[in-house]
Amino acid sequence: MAKLAIDGGKPVRKKFLVFGKPCMNxxxxxxxxxxxxxxxxxxxxxxxxxxxxxxxxxxxxxxxxxxxxxxxxxxxxxxxxxxxxxxxxxxxxxxxxxxxxxxxxxxxxxxxxxxxxxxxxxxxxxxxxxxxxxxxxxxxxxxxxxxxxxxxxxxxxxxxxxxxxxxxxxxxxxxxxxxxxxxxxxxxxxxxxxxxxxxxxxxxxxxxxxxxxxxxxxxxxxxxxxxxxxxxxxxxxxxxxxxxxxxxxxxxxxxxxxxxxxxxKVRVFWKRRQAVVRRYEKYFAGHPLVRTLSYGPGTNAYHFFPIFLNLARLNKTRDEFLAALSAENIGCGVHFTPVHLFSHYRKILRLRKGDYPNAETLGLSEISLPVYPSMTPRDVSDTISGVEKVLEMAARR
Ligand SMILES: Cc1ncc(COP(=O)(O)O)c(C=O)c1O
Known part of the structure; x- marks a missing residue:
């Protein structure tokens, strides 16, 4: 098993893959x-x-x-x-x-x-x-x-x-x-x-x-x-x-x-985003350590791809997971920390943890994988490899 880059191992890729990038010419x-x-x-x-x-x-x-x-x-x-x-x-x-x-x-x-x-x-x-x-x-x-x-x-x-x-x-x-x-x-x-x-x-x-x-x-x-x-x-x-x-x-x-x-170019961009997400969907379908969303009738814009970590089976917090992925040179995001948990909103709305259990379950275990039109098949493979590498290490230790 390869050592995680955050622990001194070799990262999944040499150059950092940014989470989002505008596509202009x-x-x-x-x-x-x-x-x-x-x-x-x-x-x-x-x-x-x-x-x-x-x-x-x-x-x-x-x-x-x-x-x-x-x-x-x-x-x-x-x-x-x-x-x-x-x-x-x-x-x-x-x-x-x-x-x-x-x-x-x-x-x-x-x-x-x-x-x-x-x-x-x-x-x-x-x-x-x-x-x-x-x-x-x-x-x-x-x-x-x-x-x-x-x-x-x-x-x-x-x-x-x-x-x-x-x-x-x-x-x-x-x-x-x-x-x-x-x-x-x-x-x-x-x-x-x-x-x-x-x-x-x-x-x-x-x-x-x-x-x-x-x-x-x-x-x-x-x-x-x-x-x-x-x-x-x-x-x-x-x-x-x-x-x-x-x-x-x-x-x-x-x-x-x-x-x-x-x-x-919006339609062409959408097709490229769809191709990226299809690969993620295929890979993560039925994954024991990761959950993805389903959706009702309609079409997805494929803005980003959220995955939800099964934290009960991992020995890393979501933030540690993100840091490990970043060390692998894969840029990911978080969408979103539920708004009622931010200190200003807790204060003015008198809300606390536990008030919106579903939003908390999702928001506190979520990692957004990059999706943008200029991503190459290699970028997508690297992202999947990076996530899988950190998952395997977090599940084993
Ligand atoms: C769900 C949602 N609403 C509103 C906004 C605000 O958009 P803007 O930066 O254009 O004001 C964002 C920005 O990312 C968003 O993600």
Whole structure:
């Protein structure tokens, strides 16, 4: 048995395999240069074109480009009436941004536990937690697997709640036969550096209601009735009003131009991600020391591949396991430490370990394996070998 690299042995590979890597080439470079030379680099023609193209891609009537998914969630929550005295239900198995956006509004975060088999928010637990103060449900398509949208939409419609999907992992996810982006009232996407479509930082809200989209466009830029493009970019200029308070959440043309190129390749990227995940799925199916997720009807975006360690049968903690893998030169992630276990959230929500047992079981044993379009078959083999090597050593000692 080979000695672990962390104990002085030879690592599985020489060069470190990063966990996430954007896939860009000369098309994105040319797009960025085009904008830099155009004389207009903030929100303008490119951003507006990207909104239209992205909305068409998911099949929504409207797309509102913003600076991040966190910003998208915040704006959608404001429109859903989230404020002090109201409650918003979401999953604890998410990045802290989901809960943070709720806190920005003054509303209370109410977590509903996840389904142990899928990692997705459990509609039955959601239904139990709805009360007169609830104004919205925020499901997350965890890892790019589809959240149970049919059941959630039924609860929301019955109780007149707004559904805001956190689709940060879900460019290319389908829930049942519907593409994510045209199911809930608002769908919020992320174009952060590791996402399936990236422009370094960015986000998008898709929706069907054009009037609300107009409102979102004002809110993303200080509540101004005319953005800078309308004031200075075209021949018609003039004054503007500020009918209500807004935020500084606009997406620049420099980012939008890169995102437009990425959007053209999204399907090709998805196919490559799928090929990576298929190999992981095949290898880890029925593995005695590792569990993987199943998912309901729909299509996976293959954002990353979560595996859950059977810690009872290993003599390493999850963090020791991660450190050992890193020494093997395999970069992995953690998605996610359940939000209610972070000290700030324990304090303000008066929550503690044991309150969301399924999210804890998953979140505290999870390791995310890398999935990105430029991974070679060798990268995938090395990742599997690295995980297997550490598993074998952790199980034997
Ligand atoms: C589930 C989830 N929601 C929201 C976000 C926030 O996205 P952004 O960085 O675009 O604000 C992330 C970021 O990784 C995420 O994983």
């Amino acid at each position: 000369s098309a994105e470079e040319r797009a960025a240069v085009r904008v830099l030379r155009s004389g207009w680099i903030s929100t303008g023609r490119e951003s507006h074109a990207f909104e239209k193209e992205f909305a068409a891609y998911v099949g929504a009537r409207e797309g509102v480009a913003v600076s991040s998914c966190t910003a998208a969630l915040h704006l959608a929550l404001v429109l859903a009436g989230a404020q002090r005295g109201r409650e918003v239900i979401t999953t604890p198995l998410t990045f802290v941004a989901t809960a943070e956006a709720i806190l920005y509004t003054g509303a209370r975060v109410v977590f509903a536990d996840v389904d142990l088999r899928t990692g997705q928010i459990d509609p039955e637990d959601v239904a139990r937690r709805v009360n007169r103060k609830t104004c919205a449900i925020v499901p997350v398509h965890y890892a790019g697997y589809p959240a149970p949208m049919d059941a959630l939409m039924r609860i929301a419609r019955r109780r007149r709640l707004t559904v805001i999907e956190d689709a940060a992992h879900a460019v290319e996810t389908w829930s049942g036969r519907r593409k994510v982006g045209r199911i809930g009232d608002y769908t919020c996407f992320s174009f952060y550096a590791t996402k399936n479509l990236t422009c370094a930082e960015g986000g998008m809200i898709t929706l069907q209601d054009s009037k609300l989209a107009g409102k979102l466009r004002m809110m993303r830029l200080h509540g101004m009735s005319k953005d800078a493009w309308k004031r200075y970019g075209s021949k018609v200029s003039g004054g503007y009003d500020v009918p209500e308070m807004g935020f500084k959440y606009n997406l620049t043309d420099l980012q939008a131009a890169i995102a437009r190129e990425q959007l053209k």
